[in-house]
Amino acid sequence: MEYAVLNNGVKMPMAGIGTFLLSPDEAEASVRSALRCGYRLIDTANAYRNEKAVGRAIRASGLPRDEIFLETKLWPSFYEQPDAVDKTLERLGTDYIDLLLIHQPAGNYMAGYRQMEKAYQEGKVRAIGLSNFNREQIQEILDNCRVHPAVLQTEVHPYNQEKALKRFLEEQAMVIQAWYPLGHGDKALIAEPLFSQLGKKYGKSNAQIILRWQIQSGNIVIPGSKNPDHIRDNFDLFDFELTEGEMAQIAAMDQAKRYYTSTPELLRRYVQMIPDVDGQK
Numbered sequence: 015m016e017y018a019v020l021n022n023g024v025k026m027p028m029a030g031i032g033t034f035l036l037s038p039d040e041a042e043a044s045v046r047s048a049l050r051c052g053y054r055l056i057d058t059a060n061a062y063r064n065e066k067a068v069g070r071a072i073r074a075s076g077l078p079r080d081e082i083f084l085e086t087k088l089w090p091s092f093y094e095q096p097d098a099v100d101k102t103l104e105r106l107g108t109d110y111i112d113l114l115l116i117h118q119p120a121g122n123y124m125a126g127y128r129q130m131e132k133a134y135q136e137g138k139v140r141a142i143g144l145s146n147f148n149r150e151q152i153q154e155i156l157d158n159c160r161v162h163p164a165v166l167q168t169e170v171h172p173y174n175q176e177k178a179l180k181r182f183l184e185e186q187a188m189v190i191q192a193w194y195p196l197g198h199g200d201k202a203l204i205a206e207p208l209f210s211q212l213g214k215k216y217g218k219s220n221a222q223i224i225l226r227w228q229i230q231s232g233n234i235v236i237p238g239s240k241n242p243d244h245i246r247d248n249f250d251l252f253d254f255e256l257t258e259g260e261m262a263q264i265a266a267m268d269q270a271k272r273y274y275t276s277t278p279e280l281l282r283r284y285v286q287m288i289p290d291v292d293g294q295k
């Protein structure tokens with residue numbers, strides 16, 4: 015396993031499992047399977063409505079809590095609810111979160127950030143960060159924060175590499191975490207001939223080549239999967255290394271192609287959307 019060291023010294027695994035769009039049963043099964051394969055980083059969110067299931071899977075693993083890096087995100091409609099962090103802890107069934115993010119730059123996100131800072135100071139959260147913020151929005155947080163954000167989670171894959179944003183984050187002592195690390199499973203991306211060629215050379219799948227490229231680029235990955243074979247493969251990334259030339263070939267695939275586009279209308283809708291977090295299994 016390789017690790018990133020966050021700006022407050024916390025160590026974060028470079029590869030984990032994501033749980034977006036997984037039902038509670040699916041999330042529980044995927045996280046259990048991932049922990050058995052050696053994963054120690056799990057990403058969830060209030061809005062995924064599977065935090066209770068993720069907590070169950072962690073407890074069922076029998077692993078000590080401090081061996082697992084648990085990450086979740088506050089949803090915009092909870093930013094102004096003063097018990098949002100405590101309720102998140104309750105659903106996860108744990109007394110601390112390793113990394114808590116503001117999920118979207120929507121509504122009163124500064125209020126959400128203040129809640130995370132308070133939770134950090136109270137020892138309920140070991141690191142805090144942002145998700146889906148652009149450079150200007152990150153700068154606004156940096157100009158107003160008391161606790162420096164450690165991580166930005168955003169869409170990154172070979173078709174959307176965010177090179178300029180990464181340079182900015184590096185200057186701000188923040189690390190990037192890639193969501194949609196496999197382009198949300200886009201078959202055209204995964205089947206790119208370059209990945210097939212490199213897969214053949216290293217005895218790895220195309221998806222493993224993409225994930226290895228991410229890690230060598232400094233991008234923390236959290237591929238989502240319901241398939242135990244994919245879950246196993248997506249963590250089997252630490253016994254080979256792409257050459258500088260191969261990294262450059264993949265870097266040349268960047269075309270600023272996103273699978274998700276944020277709009278002001280979407281952000282307004284997120285604030286109105288109240289996830290039924292209590293009704294989850």
Ligand SMILES: NC(=O)c1ccc[n+]([C@@H]2O[C@H](COP(=O)([O-])OP(=O)(O)OC[C@H]3O[C@@H](n4cnc5c(N)ncnc54)[C@H](OP(=O)(O)O)[C@@H]3O)[C@@H](O)[C@H]2O)c1
Nearest residue numbers: 032033034193194195196197198199221237238239240244
């Ligand atoms: N902060 C945000 O706003 C945000 C937004 C989106 C996602 N995320 C986080 O990022 C995580 C990753 O995103 P994602 O799950 O949507 O997309 P992804 O990881 O890019 O792709 C997942 C898709 O790829 C397939 N897949 C996984 N491993 C594979 C493999 N080895 N070979 C072939 N196909 C494979 C999966 O299908 P199978 O189930 O068949 O394996 C699934 O359809 C999420 O789970 C979530 O935790 C955050």
